[in-house]
Structures are given as C-alpha cells and as structure tokens.
Amino acid sequence: MTTAQQLDERYGRARRGRLPxxxxxxxxxxxxxxxxxxxxxxxxxxxxxxxLGFEVVDAHSVTVRFQVAGAQGKDLACAIEALDEEFGIVGWKIVEIPASEGHLQQLSAEVPTVAEATTGLVNSCWVA
Known part of the structure; x- marks a missing residue:
C-alpha cells in the first residue's frame, strides 16, 4: 500500500521547511x-x-566669492575656475580650506588667468 508520504516524494510535493x-x-x-x-x-x-559672485580684477586675474557648507570639522578643498566669453577655461586654482567648527563658510579666492575672464565659479568641492 502506498502512503501519502511516498506519493508526495514520488510527485515532488515534498514539504519544504522554513529555512529558505x-x-x-x-x-x-x-x-x-x-x-x-x-x-x-x-x-x-x-x-x-x-x-556668491566674481570680480574681474584685470586681464590676468579674477576674484571669486563663494560659500561652502557641510563636512563640519574637516579640511576641504575646492576647484575654482575662470571662464572666458566662450566658456573656455582660462584659469583655475585649487583652494584648500582648513577645518571649521561652523557649518557654513564664506570665502574668496583670486584666480590667475592666461586671458581675460568674463566669469568665475566653483567647479566642485570635496573633503580633503
């Protein structure tokens, strides 16, 4: 006589545990x-x-004003760029910012250029 367990095993209806x-x-x-x-x-x-803004000082430099927020208590670095009227990069500078206890810092950086710039901006910032 065939039992229910034998039928389950024969036709693949075996009980599966909760392990999976x-x-x-x-x-x-x-x-x-x-x-x-x-x-x-x-x-x-x-x-x-x-x-925050920029000021073209002369044909060979531009001053960029910016603010950074975040990474309180850690040294930061920012890439500052000066662009010409065709948005070509005519100058750039890496600015290292020492750690601060404040959450927000306002800074300015003078960027030397190889030609007259029409704008200056922050490209990116990161934890140094």
Missing part, C-alpha cells in the same frame, strides 16, 4: 543595512558650494 524563507529574510535585512550605511556615510562627507 529565513535565509532570504536575513539576506534582505543585510542588504537594507548595507544600503543605509552607504547612504549615511556618503552624506557625512558631502560638501555643497554656492557661487
């Missing part, structure tokens, strides 16, 4: 924790820069 569901749940939790940590650590080192 438990393993899948653990993997899902690990993925969520890793993604959350990556997002948090990325935001801890983000630096925002805003242009």
């Amino acid at each position: 569901w438990v393993i899948g749940g653990i993997i899902a939790v690990i993925v969520v924790v890793i993604a959350g940590w990556m997002t948090f650590s990325q935001s801890m080192n983000s630096v925002d820069a805003d242009d």
